[in-house]
Amino acid sequence: MSATTHALHLDRFEAVKAGLPGDGRARADALARYAKLGVPTSKLEAWHFTSLKPLDEAALAPSDAKVAVTAASVAAHALSTSHAHHQLVFVDGRFRADLSRIGTVPQGVVLVAWSASKALPKDLLAEAADAGAMRALNAAYAADGAILQVPAGIALPAPVHLIFLGASGAAHARNRITMGEGASATVLETYAGTGRYWTNAVTDISVAAGATLKHLKLQIESGEAFHTAATAAQVAAKGVFDSFVLSIGGKLARNEIDAVLTGEGGNVKLEGAYLARDRQHIDNTTTIDHAVAHCDSEERYRGVLDDHAYAAFQGRIVVRPDAQKTNAHQLNENLLLSDRAEIGSKPELEIHADDVKCGHGAAAGEIDEQALFYLRARGLGEAQARGMLIEAFVSELIDGIADEAIRDRFMAAVGGWLYDAQGARRAA
Amino acid sequence: MLEIKNLHVEVDGKEILHGIDLSLAAGEVHAVMGPNGSGKSTLAYVLAGRDGYDITKGEVLFQGKNLAEMSPEERAREGVFLGFQYPVEIPGVSGLSFLKAAVNEVRKHRGIKELDAIEFLKFVRAKLKMLEMGDDLLKRPINVGFSGGEKKRVEVLQMAVLEPRLAIMDETDSGLDIDALKIVSSGINALRGLDRSMLLITHYQRLLGYVVPDKVHILSGGRIVRSGGKELALELEEKGYAVLGADAA
Numbered sequence: 154m155s156a157t158t159h160a161l162h163l164d165r166f167e168a169v170k171a172g173l174p175g176d177g178r179a180r181a182d183a184l185a186r187y188a189k190l191g192v193p194t195s196k197l198e199a200w201h202f203t204s205l206k207p208l209d210e211a212a213l214a215p216s217d218a219k220v221a222v223t224a225a226s227v228a229a230h231a232l233s234t235s236h237a238h239h240q241l242v243f244v245d246g247r248f249r250a251d252l253s254r255i256g257t258v259p260q261g262v263v264l265v266a267w268s269a270s271k272a273l274p275k276d277l278l279a280e281a282a283d284a285g286a287m288r289a290l291n292a293a294y295a296a297d298g299a300i301l302q303v304p305a306g307i308a309l310p311a312p313v314h315l316i317f318l319g320a321s322g323a324a325h326a327r328n329r330i331t332m333g334e335g336a337s338a339t340v341l342e343t344y345a346g347t348g349r350y351w352t353n354a355v356t357d358i359s360v361a362a363g364a365t366l367k368h369l370k371l372q373i374e375s376g377e378a379f380h381t382a383a384t385a386a387q388v389a390a391k392g393v394f395d396s397f398v399l400s401i402g403g404k405l406a407r408n409e410i411d412a413v414l415t416g417e418g419g420n421v422k423l424e425g426a427y428l429a430r431d432r433q434h435i436d437n438t439t440t441i442d443h444a445v446a447h448c449d450s451e452e453r454y455r456g457v458l459d460d461h462a463y464a465a466f467q468g469r470i471v472v473r474p475d476a477q478k479t480n481a482h483q484l485n486e487n488l489l490l491s492d493r494a495e496i497g498s499k500p501e502l503e504i505h506a507d508d509v510k511c512g513h514g515a516a517a518g519e520i521d522e523q524a525l526f527y528l529r530a531r532g533l534g535e536a537q538a539r540g541m542l543i544e545a546f547v548s549e550l551i552d553g554i555a556d557e558a559i560r561d562r563f564m565a566a567v568g569g570w571l572y573d574a575q576g577a578r579r580a581a
Numbered sequence: 582m583l584e585i586k587n588l589h590v591e592v593d594g595k596e597i598l599h600g601i602d603l604s605l606a607a608g609e610v611h612a613v614m615g616p617n618g619s620g621k622s623t624l625a626y627v628l629a630g631r632d633g634y635d636i637t638k639g640e641v642l643f644q645g646k647n648l649a650e651m652s653p654e655e656r657a658r659e660g661v662f663l664g665f666q667y668p669v670e671i672p673g674v675s676g677l678s679f680l681k682a683a684v685n686e687v688r689k690h691r692g693i694k695e696l697d698a699i700e701f702l703k704f705v706r707a708k709l710k711m712l713e714m715g716d717d718l719l720k721r722p723i724n725v726g727f728s729g730g731e732k733k734r735v736e737v738l739q740m741a742v743l744e745p746r747l748a749i750m751d752e753t754d755s756g757l758d759i760d761a762l763k764i765v766s767s768g769i770n771a772l773r774g775l776d777r778s779m780l781l782i783t784h785y786q787r788l789l790g791y792v793v794p795d796k797v798h799i800l801s802g803g804r805i806v807r808s809g810g811k812e813l814a815l816e817l818e819e820k821g822y823a824v825l826g827a828d829a830a
Contacts, residue, residue: 522632527669527723528679530629531739532657532686541682545673545722552673 158323158351159192161214162290169215173296174267179278183292190286199285202465202497203436207405208379213351215294216322218245227252230316230345230373236558237311241266245350246317246324247297262309263302267327270300274329287381291355295327298355301340305333305361312339312556317354319346319378328356332364332392339367341559344374344382345402351379358385360392362416367395369559373566374402376431383409388448390416397554398425399563400435401570407436414441414448414476421450426547428570429462429494436465443476446506452483455550457543458494468513469501476506483513488520488546490539540571582607582778583628583747587639590620590627597623599803600639605747608775612789612814613782615800616822621782622666624800625751628780629663630656643747657683658690660746664736664753671723676735677716679723680705680742687743708741712768730761737768748772749780754788766791786818 166184173180192209193200222244232238241264242252248266258264267273278292299315317326330340344352352374360366366386374380380403386394398408412421427435441450456464466485487496500513520542528538547567554560583605590598597620605611615621627634628641630653641648648656671679684704685695696704709716714734724732733753740748750769754762769792773779781794789797789811797813798805801822807813 521669521671523669524671526629526631526653527665527671528683529653530631530657530663530665531679531683531743532654532690533679533682534654534686535652537682537686538654541674541679542671545671549673 156212157209158211158213159209161212162294162323163188165215166293169294173294175273176275176278180293183278183280183289186280187286187289187293190289193286199438199467201499202467203405203407203434205381205405208351208381211349211351211379213323213349213379216245216324216350218247218296218324220245220320222249222252222318222320224252226318226347227316230318230343232312232314232341232558232562238558239264239311239313240316241299241313242316242318243297243299243324243326244318245320245322246295246326256311258309259307261304262307263300264313265300267297267300274300277327277329285383287353288355288383291325291327291353291383294323294325295355296325298327298329300329301338302331303333303336303338303364306335307333308336309338312341312559315340315342317342317344317352319344319350319352319374320348321350323351323353326352326354328354330356330358330366330368332358332360332366334361335363336361337365339369339556339559341369341371343371344380346375346378348375349377350375352382354382356382356384358387358394360386360388360394362389363391364389365393365395367555369396369554369556370398370408371563371566372398372400372402372406372408374406376402376404376433378403380406381409382407383411386410386412386421388412388414388416388419388421391418392416393420395422396424397550398437399551399566400425400427400437401429401566403433403435405434407438410439412439412441412450414443414445414450417445417447419445419448421448423450423452423454424550424553425454426456426550426567427454427464428457428547428567429464430459432461434463436467438465438467440469440471441481443470443472443479443481445473446475446477446479448476449480450482453550454485455547456485456487456496457490457546458487458496459490461491461493463495463497465497466515467499467501470503470511470513472502472504472506472509472511474505477508479506479509479511481509481511485515487517488543489517490520490543544568544571582609582644583780584642585639586642588627588636588641589638590623591635591637592623592633596637597803598627601805603798603805605778605780607778608773609795610773610779610781610792611796611798612794613780613798613800614784614786614814614817617784619800620803621784621800622751625663625666625749625782628749629653629661654686657743658687662740662743662745662748664733664740664748664750666752666755668724668732668736670725672725674723676719676721676723677705680719680739683739684742705742708738711771712738712741714738729756730758730764733757733761733765734768737765737772741768741772746776747778747780749782751782752784753781754783754785762788763791786814789814
């Protein structure tokens with residue numbers, strides 16, 4: 154039998170476990186659970202649209218993170234230095250102090266990588282009993298990651314930028330963000346790299362009462378890369394979890410977000426955009442769990458699909474029996490640039506309370522021919538006019554990002570995608 | 582400037598225009614009037630090059646060049662401007678950045694240096710001043726949430742900025758109250774010039790009370806059934822389309 158990613162991960166554990174930090178028993182348990190669950194298949198509801206077979210066949214072993222990465226390749230993904238920010242760089246899942254810049258933070262704020270930390274949170278590898286296989290595998294192999302703790306009442310002025318660069322094998326970074334009561338922060342995670350590799354990241358977030366976390370993610374992995382990432386957020390009373398995921402890269406990418414509203418007056422906003430071409434497969438799977446009453450959630454994802462690209466959007470919204478006066482709205486809109494591109498869009502509303510306002514919508518359409526003609530009738534070339542309309546479609550969401558440096562970075566990433574797409578069309 | 586010769590146009594395999602002849606000299610303003618369904622908008626779209634409007638017979642020469650061989654953007658760069666009856670709302674694209682891109686495409690085509698952001702703002706401000714407009718509409722996404730009057734004013738502004746040789750104004754007066762009509766008309770009048778021809782396409786005579794044409798053509802059933810001076814519009818106002826050999830509508 155030829156090696157698979159799955160088999161390689163089962164085989165290597167004994168050899169590497171001694172070198173991994175934290176609770177060894179939790180790791181062994183996690184690996185056992187992963188072994189039992191196996192690689193998720195499309196028979197599972199949560200993986201209905203996405204097969205991990207190509208990942209398994211890619212035979213990617215846990216990375217030994219012995220890759221050379223230059224400051225120049227980090228710079229390509231960095232935020233503009235004209236805006237103050239903290240930058241933590243991880244290469245194949247391991248912190249690289251030499252490429253990172255952590256500025257001064259307010260007293261009491263912890264911003265550190267595991268490998269640079271004296272005391273790791275005890276429950277760093279903790280997993281819920283029903284957690285999925287990819288999270289379990291991450292818990293078994295996670296070697297490093299970022300820890301951000303913002304104590305009660307503190308506003309972190311500059312955004313935190315976590316850059317994860319992949320180059321070889323499989324990297325299982327695991328991040329923990331803890332917002333104290335009334336605290337606020339902005340965190341951007343960028344995932345990029347070169348060649349064929351797999352990123353399997355986890356970010357666990359807790360937002361205490363009245364706290365606000367703006368969490369942004371730019372998935373711009375290499376075209377040969379696999380990306381599976383799970384973000385889990387717990388949002389207490391009057392807490393705000395504001396997420397934006399821009400997904401552009403990867404051969405196969407899955408962004409999973411699970412947000413639970415555990416206190417009244419909480420607010421979850423999940424926004425995202427994805428742009429895919431060639432045979433890319435991009436999956437956004439989200440769950441918003443309204444566990445208590447008087448919470449609002451809003452979800453908006455927009456996708457642009459060209460060539461043979463495939464995108465999946467699964468938006469599950471759970472409204473528990475006690476969660477009266479819930480407001481939950483979801484919208485997934487797609488622009489199909491090719492008749493071979495495909496979107497699988499599935500809203501999933503489980504509403505167990507009766508006094509709620511919930512709505513969802515999904516749409517797929519082509520470029521508006523009238524708008525295209527309008528622009529061309531003013532002298533814009535067809536490619537330019539198309540580009541402008543595509544950019545406008547996603548920029549309507551991106552424009553809502555408060556942090557200017559991040560907004561600019563996102564628009565530049567979209568611009569890069571459009572530029573590449575035009576280049577590909579010219580070459581064809 | 583514009584020579585339309587025996588123009589036959591099909592849309593969805595159905596002939597809408599059955600042989601139009603029209604000659605518009607430089608600096609002239611002609612009105613094309615007609616009831617609903619007479620082919621007015623088809624004429625506007627075929628001149629601007631919209632997909633699906635096929636010339637099956639005849640030809641259209643613009644400054645001696647065959648329009649049918651040009652894409653919509655090439656026509657625009659050569660100096661053809663279509664003022665839309667229903668200007669399209671385009672969320673997410675600011676009017677200003679769109680117009681800058683359009684102006685620079687036209688300039689590139691004409692071999693003139695492109696304008697940078699500051700030069701462009703200066704250029705637009707001069708046009709806004711000429712038309713007595715503020716810049717608030719340009720800062721917003723194209724036409725999104727604009728009133729009918731605002732949309733038409735922005736069309737006129739676009740014409741002013743793009744400085745076309747031929748402006749085709751498709752029912753620019755429709756849906757405007759009298760104040761908006763006056764503003765839009767004075768904008769059109771301000772843009773009349775010796776090197777700019779205009780084709781005003783309209784259902785009603787009332788626009789022609791403000792913009793006085795050199796000639797009036799009556800289009801009915803895909804044919805020009807009468808042509809005359811500006812007094813033809815008044816006659817039409819008085820007697821209606823039916824009397825003039827056009828189908829009432």
